[in-house]
Amino acid sequence: NPPFYKWFDDGELNASYNCLDRHMGTPVENKTAIIFEADGGEVTRVTYKELLAKVSQFANALKAKGVKKGDRVVIYMPMTVEGVVAMQACARIGATHSVVFGGFSAKALQERIQGAGAVAVITANYQLRGGKELPLKSIVDEGIAMGGCECVKSVLVFQRTQTACNMVAGRDSFMHEVMAAESTECPAEMVGAEHPLFVLYTSGSTGKPKGVQHSTAGYLLWAKLTMQWTFDLKDDDIFWCTADIGWITGHSYVAYGPLAAGATQIVFEGVPTFPNAGRFWQMIERHKCTIFYTAPTAIRSLIKAAESDEKVHPARSDLSSLRILGSVGEPINPEAWMWYYKHVGGERCPIVDTFWQTETGGHMITPLPGATPLVPGSCTLPLPGIAAAIVDETGNDVPNGAGGILVVKKPWPSMIRTIWGEPERFKKSYFPEELKGYYLAGDGAVRSADRGYFRITGRIDDVLNVSGHRMGTMEIESALVGKTDLVAEAAVVGRPDDVTGEAIVAFVVLKRSVPTGDEAKAIANELRNWVGKEIGPIAKPKEIRFGENLPKTRSGKIMRRLLRALAKGEAITQDTSTLENPAILEQLAKRN
Numbered sequence: 001n002p003p004f005y006k007w008f009d010d011g012e013l014n015a016s017y018n019c020l021d022r023h024m025g026t027p028v029e030n031k032t033a034i035i036f037e038a039d040g041g042e043v044t045r046v047t048y049k050e051l052l053a054k055v056s057q058f059a060n061a062l063k064a065k066g067v068k069k070g071d072r073v074v075i076y077m078p079m080t081v082e083g084v085v086a087m088q089a090c091a092r093i094g095a096t097h098s099v100v101f102g103g104f105s106a107k108a109l110q111e112r113i114q115g116a117g118a119v120a121v122i123t124a125n126y127q128l129r130g131g132k133e134l135p136l137k138s139i140v141d142e143g144i145a146m147g148g149c150e151c152v153k154s155v156l157v158f159q160r161t162q163t164a165c166n167m168v169a170g171r172d173s174f175m176h177e178v179m180a181a182e183s184t185e186c187p188a189e190m191v192g193a194e195h196p197l198f199v200l201y202t203s204g205s206t207g208k209p210k211g212v213q214h215s216t217a218g219y220l221l222w223a224k225l226t227m228q229w230t231f232d233l234k235d236d237d238i239f240w241c242t243a244d245i246g247w248i249t250g251h252s253y254v255a256y257g258p259l260a261a262g263a264t265q266i267v268f269e270g271v272p273t274f275p276n277a278g279r280f281w282q283m284i285e286r287h288k289c290t291i292f293y294t295a296p297t298a299i300r301s302l303i304k305a306a307e308s309d310e311k312v313h314p315a316r317s318d319l320s321s322l323r324i325l326g327s328v329g330e331p332i333n334p335e336a337w338m339w340y341y342k343h344v345g346g347e348r349c350p351i352v353d354t355f356w357q358t359e360t361g362g363h364m365i366t367p368l369p370g371a372t373p374l375v376p377g378s379c380t381l382p383l384p385g386i387a388a389a390i391v392d393e394t395g396n397d398v399p400n401g402a403g404g405i406l407v408v409k410k411p412w413p414s415m416i417r418t419i420w421g422e423p424e425r426f427k428k429s430y431f432p433e434e435l436k437g438y439y440l441a442g443d444g445a446v447r448s449a450d451r452g453y454f455r456i457t458g459r460i461d462d463v464l465n466v467s468g469h470r471m472g473t474m475e476i477e478s479a480l481v482g483k484t485d486l487v488a489e490a491a492v493v494g495r496p497d498d499v500t501g502e503a504i505v506a507f508v509v510l511k512r513s514v515p516t517g518d519e520a521k522a523i524a525n526e527l528r529n530w531v532g533k534e535i536g537p538i539a540k541p542k543e544i545r546f547g548e549n550l551p552k553t554r555s556g557k558i559m560r561r562l563l564r565a566l567a568k569g570e571a572i573t574q575d576t577s578t579l580e581n582p583a584i585l586e587q588l589a590k591r592n
Helices: 015-019 048-064 081-093 106-116 137-145 175-180 217-231 248-260 279-287 296-308 334-344 423-430 473-481 517-534 560-568 584-589
Strands: 032-037 043-047 072-076 096-099 120-124 126-129 132-135 154-158 172-174 198-202 210-214 238-241 264-268 291-294 324-327 351-353 388-391 404-408 439-447 454-459 463-466 469-472 487-497 501-510 543-546
Touching: 015 081, 015 217, 015 248, 032 048, 032 081, 032 279, 043 048, 048 081, 048 175, 072 081, 072 106, 081 096, 081 248, 096 106, 106 137, 106 198, 106 210, 106 517, 120 137, 132 137, 137 154, 154 175, 172 175, 198 248, 217 248, 217 324, 238 248, 238 279, 248 264, 264 279, 279 291, 296 334, 296 501, 324 334, 334 351, 388 439, 423 439, 454 463, 463 487, 463 501, 469 473, 473 487, 473 501, 473 517, 487 560, 501 517, 501 560, 517 543, 560 584
Parallel strands: 032 264, 072 096, 072 120, 096 198, 120 154, 154 172, 238 264, 238 291, 291 324, 324 351, 501 543
Antiparallel strands: 032 043, 126 132, 198 210, 388 404, 404 439, 439 454, 463 469, 487 501
16 A cells, blocks of 8 residues: 555564663673763763663553553653663553654644643653753643643653752652652563554644654664664774754664664763863763764864864864764765864764655665765765665656756655654655655755765755754744734745754744844844744744845745845846836845
8 A cells, every 4th residue: 555665564573672672691781782971071871781670660650650552652851861761661661752852842842742642741850951951841831731732641750950840740750759669670562563663753844743653663673774784883882873862863873773783872961062162072082982973063063163272173082983974964065074084083984974864764875884985975875775766857767967856766664654643644745646656855866977876955845954953944934923913924945054054044024114223133033032932942043134025926926936045145147027026135135
């Protein structure tokens, strides 16, 4: 029944069993599973045996709270061992988790709790980031209070800091108190291969986030295989993926892949710039990290820091333990690639530039270290079994050297199974009929004429890639227009940015005259903070421009291509004769 593909359909397994129990009685049992470095620098080590005990104990605590196989649980946690424990404990009892990044707003959290119909929320009182205590529990309370979350029967709170937080009697309990009463043994609940291991919400081109549903067997298989293939994993490696568990990278290459492969990994709570921008390099030296996997945005911001202050330059740290570098989240520009290769890898570590998506579950197109000749800025070739191709609007292959639409022609084990509760949207979004039923990645790409290497050229829809995070323009526009006392209309586009890859630019029509000077700055700030509250800080527009109206065709369609050109500061060369109001372009070309 394409595109509802199934893999290993009559099989049974448990993801947590495969990540933990399977290693018991082998040398991995007493190996360090996680080296945790807290925001403030404290280091804790947890072995596989200890991790199994923690996960089992928390799984029993969830069961005591009435959570059972098939239930959904929302996880809103800091980047800690407990965050990984929460995910594994859900998997252990057959509950489907939905992790929400700890920087998302109460409204975004409420939408996801409601969308998944979660019976429980696992959170922390606060999270520590960059030396600051940021509330998490109060955001959960605020989200649930917005309504539509009557499905939530219990909230479990990890006490990350000593600061008190509001606790609702009968609903809320502290993780450590509930766990204390439980046994450290909990048999893993067997589930069918296609049982939803998790639902992860991601931005789509329409305003409503999509709940990407992943299977258990196909997903776990690919997370483990790619962990071994892409990173050439050895027994004594110290692996470090800097992604948060709130993103797919933190699912596949923190919570599941490394544990399934029996690896030792670093989990880092903090940010790359605290207490200074040399933190990543100092940690690589401190923990003798051998494989380092991070995002181009982080690399670009650290290049900037290193160039302005040589005390935080990677050359100040001993990075000789490194053998493989990785890049994830967005295409890496050749300049950043060269800097990473030279200054972090000492011109001896291959860089695996991994192309994949929330929907693909794991790596799709990537070099294999030591085997694939590297080209800066190219993710090179698809992994075995991945039928990636570049086609035109009708689904026909385009020749190498010609750009087109990236598709995958055949199913693969870890592919998205559906959009949670929206099977029709799943078909329309990812398997459009006009593309012969191929999987549509939503990215443009081109293959080099000589080697057939792939290079990703960016999204072909209205989705921006800001710091490796997907942001739907519609989502940000809806948030702006939701400020009903001020905003009449808004259009959001992206423009290239040296650090974040793309920056968000909003063109706004107010319900009053166009502001100028300090007033324009004040209103722009108010709108920025509003968007931060509605969606989360990463969605705040970098620039807001005000105009009397927006450039529209006579049929009332906003001409976004013109706005993209204006955002980049380009002169308008396109034909503007179809515009109803060509004079507006001059007004919108001005920065406040």
